[in-house]
Amino acid sequence: MDMMKTLTALVSAFGPAGDEGEVSRVIEQLAAPYADEISRDVMGNLFCRKKGTGPKVMFAAHMDSVGLVVTHIGEDGIVHAGPLGSIRPAEVLYTPVRFKNGVRGIICAEVEADVDKLKPADLLIDLGASSGEDAEKLVSVGDAAVFDTPTVQTDGRVISPCLDDRAGCLALLLAMERIGETDNDLYFVFTSQEEVGARGAKTAAWTVDPDYGIAVDVTGTDDEPGARHRASSRCGSGAAVKVMDRTVICHPRMVERLLALAEERGIPAQWDVLQAGGTDAGPIHVTRSGVYTGGVCIPCRYAHTPAALVALSDITACADLIAAFAESKLEKEC
Template identity: 55%
Template sequence: MDMLKTLQALNACHGPSGDEGDVAALLEKLAMPYVDECRRDTMGNLIAHRKGGGSRVMFAAHMDSIGCIVTHIEKEGYLRFCKVGGLHAAELLSTPVRFKNGVRGVVCLNESVEAKSMTLDDLYLDIGAHDADEARAMVQIGDTAVFDTAVFAAGDRLISPYLDNRASCLAMLMAMEQLQESENDLYFVFTAQEELGLRGAKTAAYAIDPDYGVAVDVTPAADALGSKHSGSSVLGGGAAIKVMDSSVICHPQMVSRLESLAEERGIPAQRDVIRSGGTDAGSIYLSRMGVLTGGISIPCRYIHAPQELVDRGDIEAAARLITAFAECRL
């Protein structure tokens, strides 16, 4: 599977939280050759099922992205917006955006406000409209926009919007492609609305009722310039085995099993502890009477910025570790 081309295809889809249908349609097409069935539930989760008679294992990688939603149209045709997920004003200025219908624009700042003191309320979208009537003919209140930035390779690194969490969707697809024999009943779930509070994983886990759960996500890299080491993982260090984040303390049995599998199969791996931020593991492990839950993460720089950065080798390592867990006897 070509990483760059797959990421480019995924990011060409419109998929902010709550409107993931286009991304789900592409993922279903890519996943179907490797599973017995695919279905979508009421929340919009895509559930790819490879049937087996053994333990039920749920892998979850969220397919939604952050974005912005139009709240008001100024008489001059400018668009006011609020966030869908974790947007930060300091990272948005001059960022190109794209609406689902193809309308494009750019994030701008009120001239009366200094950049150093700006908030999201000081920003607006300019879509080139001459006035409010023209703007309303182009977009409506409640329409959502996503980053319209490039996807490209820089050596063995990939730079792209929404590597959180399309990189993990890619890793899950690669694992499905690699998977050989397995006794387990496998559910590869591409979840919806993770960025708004791990919502999709909650309903999917309840429906599947897994014996084991593994959240696949990115994790903040601790090797950016001036890092305050709020995380423990570095780019190029391999798959990051989740120990703790603000949503979950992973079960020691899961941490141990994932570390053992990495050692047995020669998969580069490191431990993942972050001070803030959560993953779908936070919903899975609380489902019903509790689920043995762990996490496999991909270190990522500049999370939630218009351009994020990951290492190809870490995606490959994450895919191999997903495959190893799917194949092992539980």
């Protein structure tokens, strides 16, 4: 699997929270050669199973991205929009966006607006329309838009709008390709609606009823300018093994096990302690009577902005660590 080619296919697919179908079709095609069974559920989760007789392991990477949703179309043709997921107005102003039907626009605000005081619900989208009637021919209330900025590669790094979490989807796909012989019953789940509260992972984890859960997502870094240690990982320093975020405290034996596997296989790894944000690990670990849960994360600068940045070597390290865990000798108890 060519990494850049696959990543480009993944980030080009339209997939705001709640409308992940296009992303899921791209992934299904890429995953098909490595899965024994592929299915979907009502929430839009995509399950790719590699059957085994051993303990059940669920890996989860979310397909959806943040975006904006049309709330009102003004008589002047300006579209009023609200956030889908967590976005900060100052970080997204004057970003080009695209709708599912291919219509393009630009995020803007009222000319006199104080940017620092703008709320996500104050955001507007200019489609270039000259009247409300014109704009209504292009989009409707309820339509969603995603950032329409380019994906570029630069010295081992990628800059792209929706690396959160297409980079994680890529890591899962690469891992599926790399996994050797194992008895473990493996479920690679590409989840829906993570950006609005990890909703897809809730039903997915209930369905799979796994013995082990691992969320594969991006994580905040401590090497953004002025990061002040609110996150611990560094871009380019390897797979970030989740210790905690706002929604989960990973099982200590999962953290130990993942770090030991990384050491054994010579995979670059680091700790991930995140003070804000959550992942699919949140709902997975509290499913039914609890699941041994961990996280394998890709350090990502500027997530939820039109230009996030990750190191390709970190995606590779995550794929290697996921494959190592998938192949490892597991019992029902951690």
